[in-house]
Amino acid sequence: MKKKLTIKDIAKELSVSISTVSKALNDSHEIAETTKKRIQAYAKEFNYKPNFNALSLKNKKTKTIAVLIPNMLKYIYAQVFNGIEQVANELGYKIITCVSNEKTSKEIEILEMLSNGSIDGFIISPALETSINKEYSHFQDVLDEGFPIVMFDRIPKELDCDKVMIKDHKATFNAVEHLKNTGCTNIAFISTNNKLTSTKKRKKGYLKALEEFKLPANKDIMVDLTEINYKEYERALTPMLENNQIDGVITTNEATGIAIQKVAQKLGYSIPGNFSVIAFSNGILARHASPQMTTISQHGEKMGAKAAKLLIQRIEEDIENPDYETKIIKTDLVMRNSTKSFLKLNYK
Amino acid sequence: MKKKLTIKDIAKELSVSISTVSKALNDSHEIAETTKKRIQAYAKEFNYKPNFNALSLKNKKTKTIAVLIPNMLKYIYAQVFNGIEQVANELGYKIITCVSNEKTSKEIEILEMLSNGSIDGFIISPALETSINKEYSHFQDVLDEGFPIVMFDRIPKELDCDKVMIKDHKATFNAVEHLKNTGCTNIAFISTNNKLTSTKKRKKGYLKALEEFKLPANKDIMVDLTEINYKEYERALTPMLENNQIDGVITTNEATGIAIQKVAQKLGYSIPGNFSVIAFSNGILARHASPQMTTISQHGEKMGAKAAKLLIQRIEEDIENPDYETKIIKTDLVMRNSTKSFLKLNYK
DNA sequence: TTGAAAGCGCTAACAT
DNA sequence: ATGTTAGCGCTTTCAA
Helix, strand or coil: CCCCCCHHHHHHHHCCCHHHHHHHHCCCCCCCHHHHHHHHHHHHHCCCCCCHHHHHHHHCCCCEEEEEECCCCCHHHHHHHHHHHHHHHHCCCEEEEEECCCCHHHHHHHHHHHCCCCCCEEEECCCHHHHHHCCCHHHHHHHHCCCCEEEECCCCCCCCCEEEEECHHHHHHHHHHHHHHCCCCCEEEEECCCCCHHHHHHHHHHHHHHHHCCCCCCHHHEEECCCCCHHHHHHHHHHHHHHCCCCEEEECCHHHHHHHHHHHHHCCCCCCCCCEEEEECCCHHHHHCCCCCEEEECCHHHHHHHHHHHHHHHHHHCCCCCCCCEEEECCEEECCCCCCCCCCCCCC | CCCCCCHHHHHHHHCCCHHHHHHHHCCCCCCCHHHHHHHHHHHHHCCCCCCHHHHHHHHCCCCEEEEEECCCCCHHHHHHHHHHHHHHHHCCCEEEEEECCCCHHHHHHHHHHHCCCCCCEEEECCCHHHHHHCCCHHHHHHHHCCCCEEEECCCCCCCCCEEEEECHHHHHHHHHHHHHHCCCCCEEEEECCCCCHHHHHHHHHHHHHHHHCCCCCCHHHEEECCCCCHHHHHHHHHHHHHHCCCCEEEECCHHHHHHHHHHHHHCCCCCCCCCEEEEECCCHHHHHCCCCCEEEECCHHHHHHHHHHHHHHHHHHCCCCCCCCEEEECCEEECCCCCCCCCCCCCC
């Protein structure tokens, strides 16, 4: 790598002291206008840039945040990343992006690697393994070292830190309400990770709504697909539709929503004529499905943006034991063509 | 932020000199085994981690690479990111991820921000705006400063640097060949960014194949959808199918492939019975389409992995004017259900 | 075998 | 208005 221009070089070249150069470049009032101009002009001409590591070392601030997510290929995480990126960029922060691949061991490695002054704080959605085993000590360690963390999506309630989350139970409750309002009477629930707290909450909201609206709660039409590859979804779901009179389905992700649509169509149902589908996560699949799928939007970008704002605020206030906040992002039903329309759409 | 443990602290605590601690922690042979053990034990107990910025300042190496992509929401870029991430992680590198949002100005900003010692090198796919206007001077500036760059996907042939690319013309050529082999005789071509070099090459390969296989080349069935929102794709494509006897289509991306499938189905075609589709980019949409779509895989993860390896190699060899390499990633046809099957599948 | 000192690039308190 | 110096945390040369 080519040698970079430093203030020392400039000082020597212009026959002034290093500190004069430093002050001039920082536009200090204690430097004469003329020398300032001279120095600034030189710096500009030769494209001087203050060395990042020297500054970070001095300031004990890197203006860099770490984003730790389970998997960038999942649209929701890419959306969250996008939200974070926008805010970070606006506020002059860089992002170091890391992927846990749903492995606790990888998370530990990453936290270890980054808690050495590389970054000022973390935005994290824990790995599946971590969430299921509730192994949060590595997060706690990092918190104890004084790093601010903002958790999102899969949130350990055991950890005392800032959080950005959605109301999963409310989201499914609203989805059931909409299905009921558009005429569904036998609503199924399909999940893909029933050990995840968020999945449990989603199911809870579903059950609550069934009760509230006096709809039948039938275990045969509550299916969990954990451990089943998405290629097998259709096969796995066929019996449920064959053996039950289902007219509405809620799924905890898009791929499952698509699968159930295909199965229903194969069995002769018409969507949304006599079969409605609402899927969690307003991603790219729903928009391209046939018919386009009504979804529960978790507003990934908004989540990311909020998380980034919260984290950067914490970093910059830099106080010992702050009052941690939990921000709630409202979910929305994004109406498309897998559900009938209903005029009164103000679920709250 | 809490104060971190430094070698100075350890030195004081154990009543040895700073340099002894440094050497002990680096397992230097010039330190007595007993003192080494003592120091290492202490460091371990109190979770000492060498300060990243101090090391980077000293070594003029950050073990960090920048990834600059147009948009993380596009699956292909998320795939490339994934490939980069895996290799980088393996080789002990961090990744700073930046998004240009297809804007040249954002690219310039980002390069400016990162070329100050934050990172050791770049992996870049230029923004649309940049590619179309062939405005590459900001990349050249960074190269001139001595930063290694690996370009992928959209490649400026004007720039002298390492590159990882696919053979776009060969890819479409093979796609046409497969369609011909499975009985298609009137093959359409739909693109979405006809100003992009890669799109031009794809079209060239298509035309070349038509010629080679003596298939009709009809301008009415070569459509470009630049500037048209994906929601309008179906409407925009309907006339072409209505007014022509088309039995095969190649599209330059997945969303367009899905759209043409829907239009064809609406017009009564059966896929792949009398209508075949091959789309560029083996992403998530193709797998969930009805029918599942045959695609041209660009092997995003492989591209990313190769780019990362190449970049890190350049960083670590650190020589003035290396012989830049251009690596070619082979594309593949991923056979699904939007094309008929054909036994002899060895296109080369 | 251990330690003192210089230096990476920068800032800032403290002279001059 | 400008310069000297110490120090951020670390490595490394040189001296003891």
